[in-house]
Amino acid sequence: RDGDWHRAIHVWLVCHDGDGQPCLIFQRRGLQKDTWPGFLDATVGGHVRAGERLEDTLRETEEEIGLTVEPERLRWLGVRISVTEREPGLCDRELQDVFLLIGETPLTGLRPNPGELEAVVSVPIASVLALFAGEREAVEGVELGAVQRVVHPVTLRLDDFIPSVDRYPYRMAIAARQVLRGERHVAI
Numbered sequence: 001r002d003g004d005w006h007r008a009i010h011v012w013l014v015c016h017d018g019d020g021q022p023c024l025i026f027q028r029r030g031l032q033k034d035t036w037p038g039f040l041d042a043t044v045g046g047h048v049r050a051g052e053r054l055e056d057t058l059r060e061t062e063e064e065i066g067l068t069v070e071p072e073r074l075r076w077l078g079v080r081i082s083v084t085e086r087e088p089g090l091c092d093r094e095l096q097d098v099f100l101l102i103g104e105t106p107l108t109g110l111r112p113n114p115g116e117l118e119a120v121v122s123v124p125i126a127s128v129l130a131l132f133a134g135e136r137e138a139v140e141g142v143e144l145g146a147v148q149r150v151v152h153p154v155t156l157r158l159d160d161f162i163p164s165v166d167r168y169p170y171r172m173a174i175a176a177r178q179v180l181r182g183e184r185h186v187a188i
Contacts, residue, residue, distance in 0.1 A: 066111025
């Protein structure tokens with residue numbers, strides 16, 4: 001709350017839908033969160049505690065989406081600088097280590113934690129790119145609710161995502177596409 005810089009981890013998950021299309025998985029933040037409640041964010045995000053190693057921070061994937069992840073499955077994409085000053089009296093300054101995970105688990109295999117998230121949302125990478133490039137005003141995805149665990153279609157617009165000057169979801173969709181194409185040099 002006092003604006004101290006701190007480390008955080010973001011793990012972005014890519015899965016394939018029933019048609020084999022690669023999809024970026026977002027979390028819909030819990031409505032009780034102090035920053036950006038109900039908005040779409042990285043698949044998994046959490047603060048790094050003092051003295052923690054990567055292996056320790058991966059507890060977040062289990063806590064938020066019910067997925068156990070081994071560090072060697074992650075592709076590190078760099079560090080993102082993020083400052084949020086949306087709410088009066090709140091200044092959140094993070095250095096986010098950003099990782100990509102190409103998953104084999106379908107959306108329905110995830111277990112979003114209702115204490116943390118409202119849902120997880122799957123959006124084809126091509127649709128994320130079109131939305132953030134301004135080629136479409138809305139895109140379709142599917143959402144798995146944290147409480148009822150029912151999958152349903154969802155229409156998304158830019159204002160469903162946490163706003164950022166760096167168009168973070170767009171950059172992640174580009175990076176994910178590059179990784180899927182086998183490119184070696186990828187960064188956010």
